[in-house]
Amino acid sequence: xxxxTEAGEREIRRRYEHTLANWPVPAEHRVVPxxxxxxxxxxxxxxxxxxxxxxxxxxxxxxxxxxxxPAWARHFRVHAVDMIGEPGLSAPSRPPLASPAYALWxxxxxxxxxxxxxxxTGASLGGWLALDYATRRPDRVEKxxxxxxxxxxxxxxxxxxKALLYKPFGQWGRLRSIKAVAGxxxxxxxxxxxxxxxxxxxxxxxxxxLPVFSDETLRKLTMxxxxxxxxRDAMFDSADTAKRFDHTVPHATVTLLPDVAHSxxxxxxxxxxxxxx
Numbered sequence: 001x002x003x004x005t006e007a008g009e010r011e012i013r014r015r016y017e018h019t020l021a022n023w024p025v026p027a028e029h030r031v032v033p034x035x036x037x038x039x040x041x042x043x044x045x046x047x048x049x050x051x052x053x054x055x056x057x058x059x060x061x062x063x064x065x066x067x068x069x070p071a072w073a074r075h076f077r078v079h080a081v082d083m084i085g086e087p088g089l090s091a092p093s094r095p096p097l098a099s100p101a102y103a104l105w106x107x108x109x110x111x112x113x114x115x116x117x118x119x120x121t122g123a124s125l126g127g128w129l130a131l132d133y134a135t136r137r138p139d140r141v142e143k144x145x146x147x148x149x150x151x152x153x154x155x156x157x158x159x160x161x162k163a164l165l166y167k168p169f170g171q172w173g174r175l176r177s178i179k180a181v182a183g184x185x186x187x188x189x190x191x192x193x194x195x196x197x198x199x200x201x202x203x204x205x206x207x208x209x210l211p212v213f214s215d216e217t218l219r220k221l222t223m224x225x226x227x228x229x230x231x232r233d234a235m236f237d238s239a240d241t242a243k244r245f246d247h248t249v250p251h252a253t254v255t256l257l258p259d260v261a262h263s264x265x266x267x268x269x270x271x272x273x274x275x276x277x
Contacts (some may be wrong), residue, residue: 001092001204002085002087002092002200002203002204003204004084004201004202004203004204004214005085005202007202008022008202008203009202011198012087012198012199012203012263013089015195015198016061016063016088016089017082017089017172019063019066020042020062020063021122022210023044023066023067023069024066024070025044025045025069025073026044026213027042027044028042028043028044029041029042029043030042030113030238031044031089031222032108032109032112032113033108034084034091034105034108034109034112035093035104035105035108036084036091036093036101036105036108036254037084037090037091037092037093037150038090038091039082039084039090039105039108039109039231040062040081040082040088040089040107040235041079041080041081041090041092041113041138042062042078042080042082042134043077043078043079043080043113044069044073044077044078044080045073045074045075045076045077045078046073046077047077048070048077049075049076050075050076050077050117050118050119050142051076051077051079051113051115051117051118052072052076052078052079052118052119052120052121052275053076053079053081053115053118053119053120053121054078054079054080054081054122054128055081055083055120055121055122055123055126055127056080056081056082056083056086056088056122056123056125056126057123057124057125057126057127057148057208058063058086058124058125058205058206059087059200059203059205059214060087060088060196060199060211061082061083061086061087061088061089062065062081062082063195064081064089064123065078065080065182067265067268068172068268068271071268071269071272072268072271072272072276074180074238075275076275078117079113079115079118080108081109083125083126083129084105085201085206086097087199088182090103090142094206097128097176097208097210097211098211102129102132103132103133103136103137104146106129106133106137107213108230112158115134116213117139117140117141117142118140118141118142118145119141119142119144119145119275120133120134120141120143120144120145121144121145121146121147121189121271121275122145122146122147122149122179123146123148123149123152123264124147124262125150125206126148126150126233127146127148127149127150127151128149128150128151128210130144130146130149131144131146131149131152131213131218132151132213133222134182134220134221134223135213135217135218135220137220138220138221138223140222141223143223143224143225143226143274143275144188144221144223144224144225144226145225145226145228145271145274146225146226146227146228147228147229147264147267148190148228148229148230148233148235148236148237148238148262148264149227149229149236149241150210150236151210151211151212151213151217151243152212152236152240152244153236153237153238153239153240153241153242153243153244154215154236154237154240155209155210155212155232155236155237156234156235156236156237170176190218196199199259214259215244215247215248218244218245218248218249219248219249219266221248221249221252223229223249223253224251224274224277225245225249225251225252225253226252226255226271226274227241227242227245227252227253227255227271228257228264228267228270228271229241229242229255229256229257229264230256230257230259230260230261230262230264231258231259231262232258232260232261233255233261233262233264234262236262238256239256242254255273
């Protein structure tokens with residue numbers, strides 16, 4: 001069970017389906033069978049364009065890419081995947097993170113989509129998943145673009161205390177917690193903040209710590225790599241993330257945005273430039 005109540009699950013699904021119905025570009029809704037259950041994939045962009053696979057963060061779904069897709073879908077066949085075990089339209093399965101299970105699941109997804117290779121873009125947990133796949137299947141990853149990826153820099157725990165402190169204060173507390181943890185301010189991005197508040201009102205996030213990639217594992221990243229991290233990230237030590245990439249993947253392009261928190265926006269064009277280079 002990944003939701004607190006069935007009513008909460010219905011509310012999240014209703015809101016998500018409304019977003020999908022108003023997607024900014026024409027899109028196909030695909031459901032592909034995998035060993036972990038059905039997986040929902042939103043597909044858009046020219047059929048003949050090179051493939052791009054998107055992996056969202058924890059507590060989210062393909063709606064995360066709403067602002068990026070119009071630009072990216074002009075040049076790529078975009079496949080926005082709802083990750084298993086998250087509040088999208090995919091199966092609620094949560095196999096152990098420290099296992100080959102997620103790479104095998106993505107094998108199934110790519111195989112059913114007919115993709116031998118694809119560029120991958122992932123954020124936070126999706127960044128961890130993209131890294132896990134790229135280190136296990138480097139021959140299937142054309143390029144790798146990562147936003148605040150987990151599993152590299154030190155994972156912080158202080159944000160959990162902040163979230164607990166705000167928990168008793170209802171919707172106000174949830175919005176304050178989202179600002180403290182993700183850096184999303186309801187006064188600046190009201191729709192995003194309210195959507196995240198809805199998620200964490202009804203959704204049960206993962207509690208396990210992300211496995212950390214060894215230096216030896218990171219050195220398997222032979223494809224072009226772009227990494228963007230925020231200096232004020234409350235969840236991961238961004239300086240540590242940047243340092244480890246510089247040390248283990250010297251060909252990677254690493255950008256540390258000093259005044260940015262965990263939620264990184266405004267990178268549509270830099271990622272597109274990297275993917276098209």
